[in-house]
Amino acid sequence: MRSLMIAALGLGLATPALATPTQVDWQQTLDAARGQTVYWNAWGGDARTNAFIAWVGAQTEAKYGVKVEQVKLSDTATAVTQVISEKAAGKDAGGSVDMIWINGPNFLSMKSQGLLHGPFAADLPNAKYLDLSPSSAASVDFTVPVEGYESAWRLARFVFTYDSAVVTDPPRDMAGFLDYAQAHPGRVTHPDVSNFMGATFLKQALIEFAPDPAALQLPVTDAAFEAAVAPLWDWYDAMRPFMWREGKTFPENQSVQQQLLNDGEVDFGVSFDPASAAGAIAEGLLPDTARVFVPRGGSIGNISFVAIPYNAAHAAGAEVVANFLLDPATQAHQQNIEVLGSFSVLDPAKLSADEAAVFAALPSSPALPNLQDLGPTLLEPHASWMTRLVAAWGERYTK
């Protein structure tokens, strides 16, 4: 592993003949970053992710003299609010948030309010491993152009978890959840829709039921919204009485739902991580028979990013960490099921043979799906759909 990392580093340094301005800049960034502590604001509900972030910090400290402190959030929006509070107080430099694990509406919100540092992502040395063509997954976040204001770090795919010893015939698609709920009342639920994963559950169904899925890729309009959600609400209204607690209360997030799955209160969990079942088994948090499945038409996928607030005190350090996250060795470590098990964001075509071999040699697990099992990746709807959908759900079902 170490020799590979050295090789990867060497790759960046092996072509100094043409000292491009970028490389000079990067050396300046490295110099400025040395000694900094990066406060990485990241959702803290997953022990494996937390451990991975701690590992990242140890690595960057050893390599670049950059420490990482994870600020464990229960909700990413907390960090956004913090930056807004700082802006309200006129604190335009030396802010307390250096880096945020972010995507979707939070990114849209910060980008549109000019709260982000950048563009920086395309200038990171390891950005060369990414497919950054305009329509690629690393260039659009919920259809919002990234434009260098955030940098990719892990791949997310929406999956359901279940206990194969209890559920022998999982639903084949979202419509199938209605049949399942009617046959097994009180066993289906989803995270609260104010939570990201709860909203994703609805979006997955929205994509499946929408008469015109292409409309979801454009900013939402009143007419498009009404047309798209009508079949969704029909399905949801039919299912709701048969849901856990009659659809009147919901687990706060996917972790709480996973706990309910582990306790046997519900039959399905949701996750944005295909390795979640395998990981949870290893942690003793789900029975050994836990597995994942995706609806047969595929499931929503997106990339998780890191962004740097405009007033971050340690922007240079944050850039160094963002770059380290894209190192092939880091991505391979991250994809290891014994570590995090989340799929690499790098473009396989841009890896050298040695780098690709490391990915091929990673260990496997019966609970870990392969890429074929996961089917096609469905694009996230435009971020404005999610905001609208969450608000409409609230108006309909929060009484």
Next chain:
Amino acid sequence: MRDGRALRTVVAVALMGGVVLPILAGFAQTTRAAFGILPAIGAQDWSLVPWHQLLALPGFSTSLRLTLVTGLGSTLLALVLAVGFCALAHGRMSHAAMGRMLMPFLAAPHAALAIGLAFLLAPSGWIARLLSPGLTGWTRPPDLATVNDGWGVALIIGLLIKEVPFLLLVIGAALGQLPVRAHLNAGRALGYGRGVLWIKVIMPQVYPLIRLPIFIVLAFALSVVDMAIILGPSNPPTLAVAIVRWFSSPDTALILPASAAALLQAGIVAGAIGAWIGAEAVAKRLGRWWLRRGGRGHRAEPGLWAASAVVMALLMLGALALVGLVVWSFAWRWSFPQALPQSWSLKGWMTPGNGWGRALEATVIIGISATLASLALAIAWLEGEDRARRGRAAWAQALIYLPLLVPQIGFLYGLNVLFLKLGVSGGMLAVIWAQMLFVFPYVMIALSDPWRALDRQHLRAAAALGAGPWRRLWVVKLPMLVRPLMVAAAIGFAVSVAQYLPTLFMGAGRVATLTTEAVTLASGSDRRVVGVYAVLQAGLPFLAYGAALLVPAVVYRNRRGLLGGAA
């Protein structure tokens, strides 16, 4: 005399600058946002729009109703239960024994208790596991809303487990100041039943002494956040939880209606206290009429037994909840319907990687600093009163209790903005300062009565021997007060450990204490790690109380007379 004035001036300035101004400033910021001024998100104009938005937010009216039902309901129930239990237990149980029995419940932070209780009561929880499948026939948990229920019953139970012991303690302290036995004997001789005597004769004398604690309980129950997140309904939650959610929504425009709601929350507490005072007046009239009727009321006895049974059941639930956390912290796999874990592990305790080591350190540092500073301020205040030879003015009393009566959410957001402007947010100092707002009042409550009860003859003797005021303070007063000082410190420390919102807002998320981590992890999937945090979180105050008992015993090992009465 001049010396006394200087001391009091210092204390007054410290309190004005440290307590009153921040709260007012925080409210001012919140108020500005509530009426449409928050330049950071481009809101520049005074308007009532945030209030209209608030009224239109989904579930607003249900949240409001939930807050009123759980807040008022739990306070009223707690009072009735505590009075009923005292009526029966008084004279049958020593004050010290009662104190020992209540200590774990007073010390355990709300969040820890709530986490344990949630596991205990859930359909897949410990009670169901103990009874299944043998008695219930359940091989899989039933779909019953036993926690997070739409009525807030689980939340009320959780609040009662914390509030009843608190009220029992203050009622017990109040009873110590009254000639209860004489009254009871006289009443008995006139043929009154025990229960009615208690209600007609004792309670009217106790009530004025415990009125303020009741208001504190009421204000707390109406605005509690951590417990309501864990035990309360979620869709919609109580108003206080909804406000926290709105403040942290990705849709930053919600900060404006959230600020309006935070002001409303303050209004609800003020209104509830006002309504309570109104109800007192009505109860007074009815009570007089009822007293004069002269019923002897022997039928009240079963009511007392019922109240006591409920109190004991609540304490049992609370104890089981805490034990459940300890068991979880040592578990590996523990699935339904196993009564105990299938496999055990020390992993939760062995992996400081999940951060409890640093959270523990931060909690202890903040707790000790906030407690010592509060204690110093309290001693300065009380000494100032002594030197001025005057009692406490009503305004001063109100000043001390202000932070406990004002909902935290009302001013914390605004205070955070203010702290940011001063450049002190996000650090330990900001958290310590914010926590002191809540630690100081409890230290004052704990210390005031023992301080006044100090036998003045010793001071006069010291003065006659030529000791000046400072020497009297250091050499006579404080050593004699070691026991109450330690108790006050333990209470202050326990309050500090339990603080959630001040740490969250003022620490900018960077200062992780056991409480903030436990509440965050409670919304995670790993009960075992939560167990570790909650055990530590509940364990620290136990240690503090233990030290409060131990230190005087060591200091006074050859001064037996000081061990008894001082507290």
